[in-house]
């Protein structure tokens with residue numbers, strides 16, 4: 001692989017690393033590493049380890065992160081279809097971990113697609129609080145939505161917007177923000193050879209120009225006292241320490257939360273203020289940022305900085321209580337569903353004509369135990385219903401791809417539950433369910449979209465008086481994977497074509 005590295009890149013690294021360069025270069029001849037992160041919103045780590053036959057080794061810096069063996073294919077396993085884990089490069093687990101999200105936080109993932117870190121942040125929220133996931137590229141947002149749905153996340157709002165347009169509605173709004181910026185990708189050359197071929201010497205400067213803007217925009221959306229994590233998967237100081245030093249000089253009310261080289265994160269090397277050009281007043285503070293070196297730990301090259309807003313701006317008083325925002329709709333319970341009020345922005349259009357609320361209410365009464373979305377606000381876009389997390393500001397003029405958990409749609413006055421609804425439920429949320437073991441041949445048949453033979457007494461009916469005929473939540477090892485419809489000994493298959501086992 002060493003031979004495939006661009007010459008200008010090798011020279012730049014030599015100038016940076018000096019005596020460490022041979023070890024750095026040698027890392028390109030080592031095996032690449034494979035990681036997955038357990039989705040602790042769905043399954044606790046210990047329960048997953050007891051269930052899974054994969055041979056896993058912990059990633060030291062991510063509490064739910066594991067290395068798996070080359071040759072294993074966790075992406076081709078029913079547990080993957082159940083959203084029990086996300087396949088993620090081990091170093092890429094660091095930034096979201098460092099942000100230290102707590103249940104109930106309001107979190108923004110500004111450059112979120114395809115959603116590796118979004119799903120990690122969501123696991124930390126444990127269904128409480130709000131997660132806004134944004135990406136500017138429409139195609140990449142599709143993958144983001146799919147990963148959010150696969151992970152069963154209920155409290156995420158997906159936006160496809162230029163961050164400039166988010167600054168107004170979300171000014172000072174978030175407790176935690178992740179800015180996982182587009183970057184020159186130098187840390188990924190071992191994993192993705194194509195990136196090394198595409199790299200150009202002017203990329204660090206070009207990406208730095210974008211990153212500068214993104215960091216400034218993100219900071220405006222952070223609450224006083226909040227925390228922001230900035231990350232790249234590149235080595236150039238222009239995109240890393242220089243970005244942070246420049247930001248600190250311009251924003252004296254921010255400070256670095258030291259992580260690089262700390263006792264807690266022993267694998268992370270300190271940032272390198274000594275690589276900065278002269279002229280930054282607070283450049284020395286970047287020693288507290290973190291560099292993840294492929295020759296010093298088991299992962300690819302990354303950089304992460306954690307920045308804390310000190311709580312006051314320019315010596316003023318800290319903002320006491322958070323500002324009250326105009327909520328778009330009232331919280332609803334499934335059986336009390338009623339339309340979102342008009343003027344709710346593009347996220348909450350008026351309800352469709354054919355009494356969809358009644359259809360949703362009927363579905364909920366027949367299929368669901370009370371509560372899976374009772375704390376949220378039900379909003380409608382045409383015939384589509386979403387459970388929107390509370391405390392969302394008005395989003396007029398913002399491209400909202402998902403205003404919340406997609407529940408389903410109304411067709412011919414009947415409510416058709418979405419795949420996202422199935423994935424976000426617990427098995428116990430459904431009044432009618434069936435669970436197959438991962439190794440049961442019917443599992444893969446179901447995931448391939450086939451109709452299954454299923455006796456009525458194989459169904460789990462949670463309440464007396466519920467008939468076996470109707471929607472059934474299909475589970476693998478007790479974890480939902482999708483819907484089926486049971487009638488007369490057959491389970492018709494509603495597993496979506498785009499998700500099927502191939």
Ligand SMILES: C[S@@+](CC[C@H](N)C(=O)[O-])C[C@H]1O[C@@H](n2cnc3c(N)ncnc32)[C@H](O)[C@@H]1O
Pocket residue numbers: 092110111112113114115116117118134135136137140161162163180181182183214
């Ligand atoms: C490093 S990737 C993000 C990876 C993602 N955080 C994950 O863990 O899966 C950077 C992302 O930034 C997005 N992006 C580029 N420019 C952007 C901008 N101005 N605003 C928001 N997102 C942007 C790209 O589309 C890309 O998906």
